[in-house]
Amino acid sequence: MTRSEPESVLTGGCQCGAIRYALDRPPQEIYVCHCRECRKQSASAFGISVMVRSVDLRLLQGTLRRWSRPTDSGRTLACFFCAECGSRVWHGDPEQAEEISIKGGSLDEPVDLSDAIHIWTSRKLPGVIIPEGSRRHEEEPD
Structure with missing residues (x-):
């Protein structure tokens, strides 16, 4: 059987549905970022x-x-981001970078954060609890 498109591992898109994307392999890493910009971009406690x-x-x-x-x-x-609804979809230019950062909230199914790496922990909001034993960096990792 010949397939024109590989089977997707993950799918996602923007809030209004105008943007749809698929990933053909599982993520390499998942980061929870506590920097100011990620908080602003996600309108939440972290990105x-x-x-x-x-x-x-x-x-x-x-x-x-x-x-x-x-x-x-x-x-x-x-x-x-989506030109229609403004939802941020990913960071990094796939035409120029080997790796990009899909915004977690744009995925159709939520990702498991139990093994996520927490970065910019020096800027986390008071009251945000990072799970014991989680990998973490005070700023951005090398």
């Missing part, structure tokens, strides 16, 4: 970044817009 290889990502439908911003570590981050 969830699901790290995937760019070659494993397929945009199935829609047109993404791009916006770039400086990061706390001094780099420039390319941010991709």
Whole structure:
């Protein structure tokens, strides 16, 4: 049997449904980021970044817009979002980077955070509890 498209491991999209994507392999890592920018972007206490290889990502439908911003570590981050509803979908340009960061809230099924790596813990909000034994970094890992 010949298949034109590989079977997807994970699928996701934006809030309004205009953007749909699929991942052909499981994530490499999952980060919970407590930096100020991730809090603003997610409008929550932290951001969830699901790290995937760019070659494993397929945009199935829609047109993404791009916006770039400086990061706390001094780099420039390319941010991709739905032109219709504004939902952030991923960070990093799959045309230029080997790895990108899918925004956890854009996935159809929630990811398991039990083995997530917590970063920028020096900036976490008071009252946010990081599970005992979790891998963590005060700032961004190398």
